[in-house]
Amino acid sequence: SEVLLATNNAKKLTELRRIIVEYDMDIQVLSLKDIASYPEPEETEWTFEGNALIKARQGMIHSGLPALADDSGLCVDALGHMPGVRSSRWDGPEQEDIANMELVLRQIEDVPRGRRQAQFVSVMALVMPDGREFTTRGEMTGHLTTRPKGSHGFGYDPIFVPDEQVPDSEGRLRTAAEMSAAEKDAISHRGRSVRAMLPILAAQLGL
Ligand code: ITT
Numbered sequence: 001s002e003v004l005l006a007t008n009n010a011k012k013l014t015e016l017r018r019i020i021v022e023y024d025m026d027i028q029v030l031s032l033k034d035i036a037s038y039p040e041p042e043e044t045e046w047t048f049e050g051n052a053l054i055k056a057r058q059g060m061i062h063s064g065l066p067a068l069a070d071d072s073g074l075c076v077d078a079l080g081h082m083p084g085v086r087s088s089r090w091d092g093p094e095q096e097d098i099a100n101m102e103l104v105l106r107q108i109e110d111v112p113r114g115r116r117q118a119q120f121v122s123v124m125a126l127v128m129p130d131g132r133e134f135t136t137r138g139e140m141t142g143h144l145t146t147r148p149k150g151s152h153g154f155g156y157d158p159i160f161v162p163d164e165q166v167p168d169s170e171g172r173l174r175t176a177a178e179m180s181a182a183e184k185d186a187i188s189h190r191g192r193s194v195r196a197m198l199p200i201l202a203a204q205l206g207l
């Protein structure tokens with residue numbers, strides 16, 4: 001069965017596809033490149049659920065296919081959970097990921113190690129051609145470093161140290177950008193939101 005992932009973020013598409021592949025299901029994930037282009041909807045909501053549904057509804061309307069969308073972001077405790085749904089404000093290419101990370105690091109410059117907790121959130125929305133709507137949520141807790149480390153992943157991964165990991169022999173913890181794809185998927189917000197969505201998707205597609 002074909003499903004659209006309504007995202008302009010190629011890294012999200014890569015992550016979703018590689019998580020689904022693990023489950024050996026008969027699902028083909030199409031991207032916005034596979035359908036006629038349409039204007040990107042404005043993300044006007046203040047919740048991840050609301051914005052994920054906006055993106056999935058537009059994807060379904062313009063493709064006629066069951067459509068998935070991810071809305072995600074980094075919520076920093078010391079910043080009152082910002083940037084949150086505004087995490088991609090300087091959205092897009094790698095250079096701009098660096099600007100985003102630097103802005104967050106500057107804003108928490110004076111926050112000590114013990115108060116640098118943060119969470120990544122991912123909400124997956126599924127909108128079916130008959131209008132049925134579903135959302136699932138995944139979270140990953142951790143803390144922020146003082147400088148970027150690692151080159152894997154995307155976005156804020158180089159400054160985020162997930163809680164759920166085993167320290168190396170020197171007791172050092174790694175950022176999400178220092179983890180392999182499989183390690184990140186096993187504990188990530190998106191890994192969790194996608195794995196929660198898979199049984200819903202299978203049931204809706206009659207698989
Ligand atoms: P679409 O709306 O087209 O899907 P986007 O990148 O604009 O793409 P969001 O509005 O959901 O998506 O913004 C999510 C931002 O949160 C993303 O650009 C990153 O800066 C950050 N983010 C989300 N997941 C992340 C992850 O796994 N690792 C690092 N940063 C992440």
Ligand code: NA
Pocket residue numbers: 043051071072085086087088
């Ligand atoms: Na958003």
